[in-house]
Amino acid sequence: MNAPATALRQTVLDRVLGDFRGAMDSPQSRAAARLAELGWPSARDEHWRYSNLRAFEQLQGFRPPAGGVPEAAAAWAALRAQMALPPAPPGFERLIYLDGVRVEGQHRMQLSDDAAPLLAAHLWPAEQRLGLLCDMFANDVAQLQVRGEAAIEILFISSQRSAGAAAYPRLQLLLEPGSRLTLIERHLGAPDSSSLVACNLKIELARDAMLNHYRLQQYGRHCLFADTLSARLAQRSRYTVHCVAVGAGSARTSAHVQLSGRGAAVVWRAIAVGRGEQVHDVALKVDHNAPDTQTDEMFRGIAGERARLAFSGHIQIEASAPGSQAQQSLRGLIDGGTAEIDLRPRLEILTDEVRAAHGATTGRLDEDLLFYLLARGIDRQSARALLKWAFLGDVLREIELPSLRVEAERLAAEQLPDVTGLGDLL
Amino acid sequence: MNSSAADTAGSAAPPAKIPMLEVRDLQVRVGGQLVLQGLSLAVGAGEVHAIMGPNGSGKSTLAYVLAGRPGYEILAGSAHFQGRDLLALAPEERARAGLFLGFQYPVEIPGVNNAYLLKTALNAARRERGLSELDAFEFLSLVRSKSQLMQIDDSFLGRGVNEGFSGGEKKRNEILQMLVLEPTLALLDETDSGLDIDALKVVANGVNSLRSAERGIVLVTHYQRLLEHVVPDFVHVLCRGRIVRSGDRTLAVELERRGYDWVSEQAAA
Numbered sequence: 001m002n003a004p005a006t007a008l009r010q011t012v013l014d015r016v017l018g019d020f021r022g023a024m025d026s027p028q029s030r031a032a033a034r035l036a037e038l039g040w041p042s043a044r045d046e047h048w049r050y051s052n053l054r055a056f057e058q059l060q061g062f063r064p065p066a067g068g069v070p071e072a073a074a075a076w077a078a079l080r081a082q083m084a085l086p087p088a089p090p091g092f093e094r095l096i097y098l099d100g101v102r103v104e105g106q107h108r109m110q111l112s113d114d115a116a117p118l119l120a121a122h123l124w125p126a127e128q129r130l131g132l133l134c135d136m137f138a139n140d141v142a143q144l145q146v147r148g149e150a151a152i153e154i155l156f157i158s159s160q161r162s163a164g165a166a167a168y169p170r171l172q173l174l175l176e177p178g179s180r181l182t183l184i185e186r187h188l189g190a191p192d193s194s195s196l197v198a199c200n201l202k203i204e205l206a207r208d209a210m211l212n213h214y215r216l217q218q219y220g221r222h223c224l225f226a227d228t229l230s231a232r233l234a235q236r237s238r239y240t241v242h243c244v245a246v247g248a249g250s251a252r253t254s255a256h257v258q259l260s261g262r263g264a265a266v267v268w269r270a271i272a273v274g275r276g277e278q279v280h281d282v283a284l285k286v287d288h289n290a291p292d293t294q295t296d297e298m299f300r301g302i303a304g305e306r307a308r309l310a311f312s313g314h315i316q317i318e319a320s321a322p323g324s325q326a327q328q329s330l331r332g333l334i335d336g337g338t339a340e341i342d343l344r345p346r347l348e349i350l351t352d353e354v355r356a357a358h359g360a361t362t363g364r365l366d367e368d369l370l371f372y373l374l375a376r377g378i379d380r381q382s383a384r385a386l387l388k389w390a391f392l393g394d395v396l397r398e399i400e401l402p403s404l405r406v407e408a409e410r411l412a413a414e415q416l417p418d419v420t421g422l423g424d425l426l
Numbered sequence: 427m428n429s430s431a432a433d434t435a436g437s438a439a440p441p442a443k444i445p446m447l448e449v450r451d452l453q454v455r456v457g458g459q460l461v462l463q464g465l466s467l468a469v470g471a472g473e474v475h476a477i478m479g480p481n482g483s484g485k486s487t488l489a490y491v492l493a494g495r496p497g498y499e500i501l502a503g504s505a506h507f508q509g510r511d512l513l514a515l516a517p518e519e520r521a522r523a524g525l526f527l528g529f530q531y532p533v534e535i536p537g538v539n540n541a542y543l544l545k546t547a548l549n550a551a552r553r554e555r556g557l558s559e560l561d562a563f564e565f566l567s568l569v570r571s572k573s574q575l576m577q578i579d580d581s582f583l584g585r586g587v588n589e590g591f592s593g594g595e596k597k598r599n600e601i602l603q604m605l606v607l608e609p610t611l612a613l614l615d616e617t618d619s620g621l622d623i624d625a626l627k628v629v630a631n632g633v634n635s636l637r638s639a640e641r642g643i644v645l646v647t648h649y650q651r652l653l654e655h656v657v658p659d660f661v662h663v664l665c666r667g668r669i670v671r672s673g674d675r676t677l678a679v680e681l682e683r684r685g686y687d688w689v690s691e692q693a694a695a
Contacts, residue, residue, distance in 0.1 A: 366533075367496065368533050369533050369535055371495050371496065371517060372529065372532070372533045372535070372587075373535075373538075373543070374494070374516070374517040374518045374521070375493050375494070375495075375517050375518075375520075375521055375526075375527050375529075376521055376543065376546075376547040376603065376607070377518050377521035377522040377547050377550040377551050377554075377607070378518060378543075378546055378547055378550060379518050379550070380516070380518060382546065383518075386535075386538050386542075386543075386546075387535070387538070389537065389538075390535060390536060390537025390538045390586070391537065392537075393536075393537035394536075394537065397537075
């Protein structure tokens with residue numbers, strides 16, 4: 001019964017591996033070999049159950065657009081004139097990558113010993129194996145090394161050139177001890193036929209470093225987005241992430257955060273708003289490997305129409321991590337007849353001295369809340385919109401950069417047609 | 427917009443002669459159980475009515491049915507508000523027509539700001555009445571004066587609706603909403619429950635400040651103590667889904683003294 005599915009997976013893998021077979025030894029070919037070894041993910045595997053793997057079967061190609069940096073630069077010169085870029089937040093240095101190739105801004109990485117682990121070939125684990133695609137095909141990489149304080153915005157733009165092809169944005173980020181970075185990472189653009197964007201991010205926070213990371217994904221619906229993130233936190237470092245996912249036809253985020261040093265902390269905030277046939281799937285794994293480490297996760301998802309959302313939050317507290325704290329709050333709001341939301345909280349605790357709490361709920365709009373608003377004379381559509389907005393507010397309110405919060409709110413509101421009518425909402 | 431009932435009454439007829447709220451023989455089923463069993467009630471403009479009754483007699487059901495909460499099956503009877511068929515209107519239309527329900531258990535809505543809710547609700551009501559919407563400044567000065575009366579701190583306005591409010595604060599917030607919206611008919615469902623004596627006085631002051639010749643007020647309550655501060659013109663006893671006895675304020679005092687069994691037994695006899 002499973003033969004056709006297996007055959008399809010094999011076909012996808014064959015197409016992906018293509019001319020890597022028999023290629024000379026290189027980081028790319030080693031990534032390909034690793035993928036060949038792991039195989040193409042299967043929906044029968046718990047880690048990939050909610051991903052839209054079918055979308056990969058329908059892709060026309062896995063190669064990035066032909067040509068290199070000069071071609072990308074020329075394409076950018078033409079595109080830039082007609083594309084309305086989001087306003088740059090004040091005080092931020094901007095880098096722009098077109099279809100995975102840098103076209104504006106500067107890298108900053110001294111290839112010091114500190115950077116060595118970051119630059120080494122990464123053995124993406126099986127549940128993050130799509131990160132290998134980027135290592136195989138990317139022809140550029142954003143490398144950032146931060147000392148002191150910095151504010152950087154990276155735009156990963158997918159253009160018409162990648163229609164029927166693929167783009168591979170890649171980011172390697174190193175925060176030196178005690179440094180602070182506010183990073184805005186935006187994914188945007190809309191090729192008019194199906195295309196893949198597979199990105200991978202490797203993040204190293206040295207001791208006492210602090211990273212505020214904002215991720216806005218607003219690709220067009222023809223895009224299939226495979227997003228892989230790996231972060232390692234040394235002692236007392238702090239990683240705060242705000243993810244706003246509204247774009248792409250299908251999106252999968254595979255994230256892994258390792259709290260490796262004593263007192264390291266991760267705060268993960270995510271909203272996903274899907275409509276139409278969108279499929280958004282996030283698998284976040286946090287490993288507490290050191291004492292007194294902290295995780296605080298919050299997910300809010302709204303699935304309208306026929307959209308499907310999934311969030312899997314797996315927190316593992318090792319025996320080596322006494323004194324750790326973990327909090328997880330996952331909530332889904334189903335707002336369409338055949339929409340689906342799957343939340344999978346999972347706390348695995350291998351030591352005694354921990355404080356952990358988690359909750360996951362999925363449901364439709366609360367009728368009692370709705371009636372309360374109606375009974376105050378607010379029309380049904382606005383009342384529903386208000387409640388949906390309030391639901392996302394838990395995460396949106398925490399975005400500290402005002403201009404970015406407005407942008408994030410606008411993106412979310414665009415996915416919720418009744419909300420756009422509310423005007424001066426907050 | 428006006429219903430035909432008003433026309434048939436004749437345009438020259440003084441409005442006070444038609445009850446503002448007229449409920450006739452209302453029968454309502456909830457969850458398979460007949461809760462209102464032929465309830466009739468008429469409330470005129472300028473009147474304050476108290477509806478008292480033991481637990482489970484149908485008091486809250488009456489308030490909810492009149493406000494339009496879903497889940498109630500109306501088997502028979504009618505309810506008219508200013509001549510309009512109330513039961514045919516959606517809950518938000520009833521509210522905009524001037525009916526206000528003060529909830530027994532006001533819900534918390536984190537993320538929806540109190541001030542935003544009030545402003546949206548007020549402007550919806552004003553549009554309905556053909557009045558212009560208030561701008562931010564006019565709105566704030568109005569709300570500030572009303573919140574002072576209700577002894578609600580300004581900072582509450584910036585918080586989520588009832589978010590983290592104590593029971594008493596929630597009830598005061600209900601009355602604040604009522605004062606801002608200035609309804610024609612207020613149904614207050616056990617607004618006194620869970621209030622200490624100071625809060626009860628604040629709430630009673632708020633309700634009294636709204637008493638006027640144009641307005642009707644229905645107090646649904648289990649105890650007589652609110653009625654010491656908001657003196658009703660009429661008191662009705664609701665028992666097994668029917669009004670079994672009506673009288674003036676002295677009825678409430680007698681009920682307090684003799685208990686509900688006294689009227690239930692009389693009604694059964």
